[in-house]
Amino acid sequence: xxxxxxxxxxxxxxxxxxxxxxxxxxxxxxxxxxxxxxxxxxxxxxxxxxxxxxxxxxxxxxxxxxxxxxxxxxxxxxxxxxxxxxxxxxxxxxxxxxxxxxxxxxxxxxxxxxxxxxxxxxxxxxxxxxxxxxxxxxxxxxxxxxxxxxxxxxxxxxxxxxxxxxxxxxxxxxxxxxxxxxxxxxxxxxxxxxxxxxxxxxxxxxxxxxxxxxxxxxxxxxxxxxxxxxxxxxxxxxxxxxxxxxxxxxxxxxxxxxxxxxxxxxxxxxxxxxxxxxxxxxxxxxxxxxxxxxxxxxxxxx
Amino acid sequence: xxxxxxxxxxxxxxxxxxxxxxxxxxxxxxxxxxxxxxxxxxxxxxxxxxxxxxxxxxxxxxxxxxxxxxxxxxxxxxxxxxxxxxxxxxxxxxxxxxxxxxxxxxxxxxxxxxxxxxxxxxxxxxxxxxxxxxxxxxxxxxxxxxxxxxxxxxxxxxxxxxxxxxxxxxxxxxxxxxxxxxxxxxxxxxxxxxxxxxxxxxxxxxxxxxxxxxxxxxxxxxxxxxxxxxxxxxxxxxxxxxxxxxxxxxxxxxxxxxxxxxxxxxxxxxxxxxxxxxxxxxxxxxxxxxxxxxxxxxxxxx
Numbered sequence: 278x279x280x281x282x283x284x285x286x287x288x289x290x291x292x293x294x295x296x297x298x299x300x301x302x303x304x305x306x307x308x309x310x311x312x313x314x315x316x317x318x319x320x321x322x323x324x325x326x327x328x329x330x331x332x333x334x335x336x337x338x339x340x341x342x343x344x345x346x347x348x349x350x351x352x353x354x355x356x357x358x359x360x361x362x363x364x365x366x367x368x369x370x371x372x373x374x375x376x377x378x379x380x381x382x383x384x385x386x387x388x389x390x391x392x393x394x395x396x397x398x399x400x401x402x403x404x405x406x407x408x409x410x411x412x413x414x415x416x417x418x419x420x421x422x423x424x425x426x427x428x429x430x431x432x433x434x435x436x437x438x439x440x441x442x443x444x445x446x447x448x449x450x451x452x453x454x455x456x457x458x459x460x461x462x463x464x465x466x467x468x469x470x471x472x473x474x475x476x477x478x479x480x481x482x483x484x485x486x487x488x489x490x491x492x493x494x495x496x497x498x499x500x501x502x503x504x505x506x507x508x509x510x511x512x513x514x515x516x517x518x519x520x521x522x523x524x525x526x527x528x529x530x531x532x533x534x535x536x537x538x539x540x541x542x543x544x545x546x547x548x549x550x551x552x553x554x555x556x557x558x559x560x561x562x563x564x565x566x567x568x569x570x571x572x573x574x575x576x577x578x579x
Numbered sequence: 580x581x582x583x584x585x586x587x588x589x590x591x592x593x594x595x596x597x598x599x600x601x602x603x604x605x606x607x608x609x610x611x612x613x614x615x616x617x618x619x620x621x622x623x624x625x626x627x628x629x630x631x632x633x634x635x636x637x638x639x640x641x642x643x644x645x646x647x648x649x650x651x652x653x654x655x656x657x658x659x660x661x662x663x664x665x666x667x668x669x670x671x672x673x674x675x676x677x678x679x680x681x682x683x684x685x686x687x688x689x690x691x692x693x694x695x696x697x698x699x700x701x702x703x704x705x706x707x708x709x710x711x712x713x714x715x716x717x718x719x720x721x722x723x724x725x726x727x728x729x730x731x732x733x734x735x736x737x738x739x740x741x742x743x744x745x746x747x748x749x750x751x752x753x754x755x756x757x758x759x760x761x762x763x764x765x766x767x768x769x770x771x772x773x774x775x776x777x778x779x780x781x782x783x784x785x786x787x788x789x790x791x792x793x794x795x796x797x798x799x800x801x802x803x804x805x806x807x808x809x810x811x812x813x814x815x816x817x818x819x820x821x822x823x824x825x826x827x828x829x830x831x832x833x834x835x836x837x838x839x840x841x842x843x844x845x846x847x848x849x850x851x852x853x854x855x856x857x858x859x860x861x862x863x864x865x866x867x868x869x870x871x872x873x874x875x876x877x878x879x880x881x
Contacts, residue, residue: 455871458837459796486837487830487867491793494761521870528789535760535788565789565867568823569757 279539283503285319285479286312286526288554289340290354292511294324294333296558302339304557309344309351311553312508315546317526319350321373321505325360341367352413356387361401364410371411373449374398376440378433379422386417395439402444414445415481420465421456430468438472447477449505452492455485455521459495466499479503482524484510489524490532490565497536504529509551509561525564527551544570544579581841585805587621587781588614588828590856591642592656594813596626596635598860604641606859611646611653613855614810617848619828621652623675623807627662643669654715658689663703666712673713675751676700678742680735681724688719697741704746716747717783722767723758732770740774749779751807754794757787757823761797768801781805784826786812791826792834792867799838806831811853811863827866829853846872846881 289309293300300308305323312320322344323337337353341364344351352371355361364372376394377383383394398414405412419433437448450465457465462480469478480501482492493504507523527547530540548563548570555561573579591611595602602610607625614622624646625639639655646653654673657663666674678696679685685696700716707714721735739750752767759767764782771780782803784794795806809825829849832842850865850872857863875881 458834459793460838484867485871486833487792487827488834488837490789491761491796491834494793494796525789531788532760532790532793535790536762565786569787 279537281502282497282533282538282540283319283479284317284526284529284540284542285321285350285352285503285505286317286508287321287481287505287523288312288508288511288526290321290324290334291505291523292507292509292554293558294331295512296333296560298558298560299333299335300557302336302343305340306343308508308550308553308557309340311546311550313345313349315550316542318348318541320352322351322353324354325363326354326356338363338367341369350411355401357397358401358404361404365408369410371413372401372405373413373415374401375415375417376436377417377422378419378428378436379425381424382418382422385424391436395436395443398440398445399443402440406444411446412444413447413449413479414440415449415451416440417451417453419450420452420461421454423454430465433465434468434472437469437478441473441477447479447503448473449479449481451481451505452483455483455489457482457492458488459491462492462495463499466496466501470500475500476502479505481505483512483521484524485521490528493524493529494532497533497538508547509554509563509567511554511558511561525551525566527570528564528566531566531570545574548574581839583804584799584835584840584842585621585781586619586828586831586842586844587623587652587654587805587807588619588810589623589783589807589825590614590810590813590828592623592626592636593807593825594809594811594856595860596633597814598635598862600860600862601635601637602859604638604645607642608645610810610852610855610859611642613848613852615647615651617852618844620650620843622654624653624655626656627665628656628658640665640669643671652713657703659699660703660706663706667710671712673715674703674707675715675717676703676747677717677719678738679719679724680721680730680738681727683726684720684724687726693738697738697745700742700747701745708746713748714746715749715751715781716742717751717753718742719753719755721752722754722763723756725756732767735767736770736774739771739780743775743779749781749805750775751781751783753783753807754785757785757791759784759794760790761793764794764797765801768798768803772802777802778804781807783807785814785823786826787823792830795826795831796834799835799840810849811856811865811869813856813860813863827853827868829872830866830868833868833872847876850876
């Protein structure tokens with residue numbers, strides 16, 4: 278039997294938050310439903326952040342209220358306890374917290390030291406355990422910070438250990454600015470494997486330097502079995518200069534299926550979702566493999 | 580000291596042969612000179628093929644005559660002994676021969692069996708040894724054939740062994756239709772490593788399924804230290820349905836430099852060459868990393 282790899286589509290959050298065109302909650306639900314139609318079970322559906330800072334994520338409560346019921350893992354990003362309480366009030370089952378791996382990024386992004394950011398997360402993690410909420414903690418800029426440059430491997434490993442000790446169900450290594458090479462990915466994951474259980478670690482790559490798919494490959498070889506990706510390669514980070522789109526879901530799925538893994542999602546459905554993302558945002562070219570996928574569909578090969 | 584990896588830019592041949600716009604020899608020389616200005620020493624400058632079948636390669640003799648003198652390895656593709664003689668008449672120092680890894684591809688492409696194609700190559704290789712000409716034999720469709728599907732690993736290994744025994748200086752594994760996954764790349768190279776000296780093997784990847792850069796990484800990990808790539812991702816194969824551009828030189832160089840390898844080429848020069856390729860062909864978007872490279876140049880970081 279083929280081994281599974283879980284894809285968590287972050288298009289409806291990471292993919293949309295930086296778009297010039299702000300989608301309505303109804304449009305965001307439409308995008309999420311297209312992903313579900315493609316077989317996606319894990320989707321980041323929104324963020325409980327300041328609507329002033331990130332207008333594209335305003336109305337995440339409406340999005341959550343409009344989601345279908347079923348065997349899905351819908352997550353929302355929360356910056357702090359206040360966001361957590363909002364997510365709880367909506368009945369979200371999984372929340373994503375963020376701690377940057379560099380001191381400067383934490384200072385610039387949330388005006389806290391890394392230690393303070395970990396403390397804030399610890400408070401939320403304590404409460405989430407009581408509430409039975411699943412938690413994913415993003416270690417942002419896990420390989421390189423736009424302000425500090427390369428991040429020491431030990432620093433990331435220690436943060437991951439602290440966050441698991443604090444009760445995180447999952448730690449997501451995020452290459453927020455798309456700076457890691459596959460060799461960098463292997464190096465960090467090798468060090469991390471000696472310290473934590475990699476089955477609870479996932480990876481989040483951007484394609485800024487064209488290494489997104491290569492990084493997924495390197496992480497798969499290192500034992501990672503869960504990845505963030507964004508439909509059509511939608512994405513970018515408003516707080517990280519130079520960041521472009523997330524690695525495209527369809528590109529990752531093409532590779533993983535060819536390598537013999539199962540993901541539960543189908544490429545026909547992903548193409549439809551990528552086309553919808555393009556129509557809604559006016560700013561989504563699709564993954565690098567999308568022309569090939571469309572040709573296979575035309576020829577009825579997939 | 581950093582280890583070297585050689586990039587052989589095939590844009591002026593593989594990149595141009597399938598373009599709607601046919602460039603003049605002077606324009607092709609201009610593109611080659613832009614690559615030289617970027618530090619490129621290995622360039623595939625043309626092909627001695629039927630100008631009726633491939634109008635874009637007509638006048639390769641003029642291109643060769645207009646090349647600068649110096650420490651360069653300029654190669655031309657030759658389909659047969661006639662092409663070899665034409666290349667010799669121009670004073671080319673390196674020739675590229677092609678044998679497809681599948682029976683059907685050889686039949687469709689050159690109306691010969693694989694054994695006959697190897698015999699033709701053997702004849703040319705015998706003569707080239709006498710003439711002191713360097714030879715690269717391309718094993719086309721080395722992982723997958725558009726007609727036959729997956730190619731048996733043993734078949735490729737045996738062909739490579741035969742071609743080295745026949746005197747080939749180099750064997751190039753070509754993923755002509757961009758079908759290989761990085762796991763497929765590792766599998767073939769592991770088998771090949773047991774049979775031949777990988778220092779005489781290079782790899783040629785297309786980005787059709789978005790795995791081009793990942794495949795370069797997998798090949799580097801397997802010991803390959805020479806790669807074909809195409810400036811700006813120009814390319815495609817008119818005889819292989821579904822093939823799109825070669826992996827982009829700039830994307831490969833970004834990754835290799837970040838992994839600590841030296842290539843002798845510089846990204847500023849590559850961007851200028853990619854922009855020229857775009858201007859000349861009207862059909863070159865640049866590699867996936869080109870926006871990031873341009874931003875680094877603007878900020879004077881590279």
